[in-house]
Amino acid sequence: MKALFTTAFRKTGLLLMLMMATSLATTPLVHAAAPGIKGSTFDLIAQPAFITQPDGQSVYSWGYGCAPGTSPDFEPKTIVGGVCNSMQIPGPTLIVTEGQTVTVNLVNALPAAAGNTSILFPGLQVAASATASQPNASCTPTTAIAQGLLTTEATHGCSVTYTITGTTPGTRAYYSGTQGDLQIEMGMYGVIIVLPSTPVKGNYVSPTQGCVADLESSNSAARTAWGEADFRLSTSAYDDPHTCYDREYLFQFSEMDPRIHEAAFEQVSAIATCASSTTNMCPTGLDVPTEPYHPAYFMINGRSMPDDMDPNYSPQYPHQPYNGNPHLHPGEQVLLRIVGQGRWQHPFHEHANHVRVLARDGNLILTQDGKALAGPALFTTTTTPGQAMDGIFYYTGRGLNWDMYGHEVASSTGDPNATLPCIPDANGYNTGNPAALNYYEWCQDHTKPLQVSPFGDVPGGGPATLPDPNILTNGAWYGGSPYLGPDATTRATGATGTTPPSGTIANSPSGEAGFAFMWHSHNEREITTNNAFPGGMMMMMLVDSREFQIDESN
């Protein structure tokens, strides 16, 4: 009988995955990038709201949002339908340009019992003041703000203004500077991205012009040739020719102990309805214990898996607008902006390749002569509370020792894609024709077989005998064959992939057939949602062949 409970846990997980897979199947587009809001003034408000978790719980939280009535300028422009509610977790991603001085107005609309609040912008120059126009008539410049331990705070119902200058480019965390053990736990954090003032782009010309890796032009040409839009905020992460990129994603890691949130909600409610009398002294502030700490929710961008793989600005999550569901093509240089929020470290493991750390907290890590990168290359990028890192990831399939496109010289189907040529550049990749389906193929393995005797129209004579599909269980993101892309998969196994059962729904053999990789916290307990697996800090990253159009617009 007890065994049933365990099974039930597993079934819940399976159900979650099926639900997730179904939602993907009905939404063929993919959504990710690093969306945010841009401008010289950010009108923010701190408010309570309930966020949702995949176990069905609504969790009382506090967060930053856009002040009602303001119209934020959403970036990148290629993502439409941007929403900035008056409370969201993480807070709005603020996008500014290097050297720009911006104004951040913060209204404290937290419950009165929560007291003051504020924002810290570590690593940036900040000046704070009370503004003349206050939302609450009782606020005056002298009562509106209070000097807190770490920064100037807005008192209840009033606002504070921070003037910040984006001195150097990069990704940095912002978060509450007031009673951080409670306010950050409640969700008061976000990211500010400073874009370089003179971003580098194009092919290499000289040490001061063009991207060192010489990929930006041809990858941009491939994007255009395959009809894809550009979802970048810039072309390089820093004013440095080693930091060019083709795609970018932002990941914020945080955790929640639901008991803290419940206690905060109970006390806020009790104080709000408390009738003070001579015999009944009402408490005026919260007394929520934040230790011992037992988090049960582990989130990336405020969502737990599988919710994190739903689109940005998805209406199901009005207070959790940002997702985590990266897609990329072979050869693309992908900028990862990874930020630790919350209070724990998390070993974020990127399957499929290493990540070159460019910078920490906006500080580019270069060799002593400044001519080359000196940050480590990591397969597990540990997130640390308050710390941000920028890194570059790519995938090419170099050295697999078999052709992942399944090219077959003697194609029996006559499929022209089976016999595409591969002409190596100096680095061994097929980059001459950005419009080719196998643009960026690794040429040493071109037409090299994987299977000893394949059934379909892919080369034979290789090293591996694949087992009978009946002894295997297919995952929801299995593309249906060992090969990359719908054309190769269909040639290898047929349009439905190697089944039974036809279990591949999130990564259709005939539609996407990407290589799916899990990106997750490797403190594996954290890939659960309130004790149920799967969940938590986990997402799938897909490497897609050029046949699949990566569309991050909403």
Place this chain on the structure above:
Amino acid sequence: MSRRIVCAIVWVFVAGTAVAASAQSFRVQCPPSTITHPNAANNNAEPAYTGATNGSTYVYTPGGASAGPVNGAIKCQQISGGDGYATMGDGTQTYLFAFGPLSGLADVANGLPGTQFPAIFNTLPAGPLLPGDPATTDNASTTTTSSGTFGFNGAVGLIPNLDSMGDGNCTGAACIDGHVDPRQIMDVGVMNGNVPAPLMAIDEDDEYFLTLSNVGMIMRPDLFEQHTVHFHGYPNASSFYDGVPDASVAINIGGSFTYYYLAPDAGTYFYHCHITPPEHLQMGMVGQLYVRPRQNRVPSGTSVFMALQAQQSDPRTACNPNTDILCTNPLPYSIVHGTDNSPDGGFQAVDPATKKPLADPETKKYAYNDGDGSTQYDVEYPLQIHGFDPNFHFVGMTFNPEGFADMKDKYFLLNGRSYPDTVTSGPLTTQSADGVNHFSQPLPAIINIPAGKKALLRISDLDVSEYQTLASLGIPMTVIGINAKLLRDQSGNNMYYKTNSITLGGGESLDVILDASDTTRYSSGQVFYLYTPNLDHLANDAENFGGLMTEVHIL
């Protein structure tokens, strides 16, 4: 339209064949030759590295040969996926979900990798193997308890393919083609779980065939769990062989799956099951895996710098920081610019004419293709950090629902052992629920360094719940690599640093050299300690003694 019809025909063909092949379950794969390693006679030893395999313009053509010399060999291994028991430092028997050895049994029992060349993998035992082997018999007599003379290193289960033989398709050794007798796999594989899982070690340019045979978890028949192997940290892995069940295929009970990889760049990797990771990793399905560099195969007396230059001519082995942002072993700056001709402090032999470092004639052991000899070592020790929550393991054995949020490790392990078991030589034996002794923890964690020598510690962490720190009391740690990458900037400057402690979370690895070459400071007979300054981790559950600690002995 014609293409669609052809596809449909192909699919019908596939479906039909799949049904016809459904009798297949357990099997192993270890071809003596492949298109990459075409000469079977050359694949049972590592050939010397004398030049790049292919040039920058090379494109494979069917039937064609490589442009240069064939490098590397073929390596094979078989492991079981199932369950077992281990003995904790306080004597408690702990239930495991675990991988166990199904090849290289003798080597694994001796603390060595179970990875074998085809000529060894594809051999048959002297007699039938019995449950618990090699802890129970020596495979010469079925009644003798193993006395360390068990010598079989082939794949468990292999038998001649009698069908193929009867059809006249093979004779003699050629009939040992991967066909197995499942009884042998079940006899040896059931309850033979090891923690850590069997050690794997391959060389760059090797083709590696790893067969996972799922023998089921006898103590948890309700679970009918699949298992997989995730090769953690493999650059440019394919998702098919990445072992993530959601993104690929998972192996049902009674089935075998052979993972195929060309060895990635040298470094300290590790592997684990990727099914329900918080559960399967906590329960023990974690193991060590490392890749040795080409530089070990450079002939004595030749320059390791020139060998690294030779690797630059093959784009697969080249490292060009201007075009590859993940390149971590560019040519060493000090030698290219002549700023230091004995970068290893004079320890490394240097060619008097060219002033370039020579391959060390004595050990020829390096952690990476450094080109300057700076990662040379004499002895190596894989050390895996892990933690067990006894509550979770008890719940895992007793059909109870498991909670994850309050997981709390109480046993802190190096190579599956807590102090003082870490310094016990030879395999630890645990009697399982079947009443049979098994070698549950084959890998000691004691570090023995010959006086005047250097030890490479390949440290990985697969703890599921928290970060752990390992400190060296005595010899400083020189960190030379992180996450299977040489610690060198993209200009070629070594970024090695000395420290007395390292901190890792689950899913991280790094390489540390303990340099005892100064015999005035580190002399024969001295004992130092590796221990965790997370002081609450120096305990074996309720015993306030033990935990994450081991000894370093200067011999």
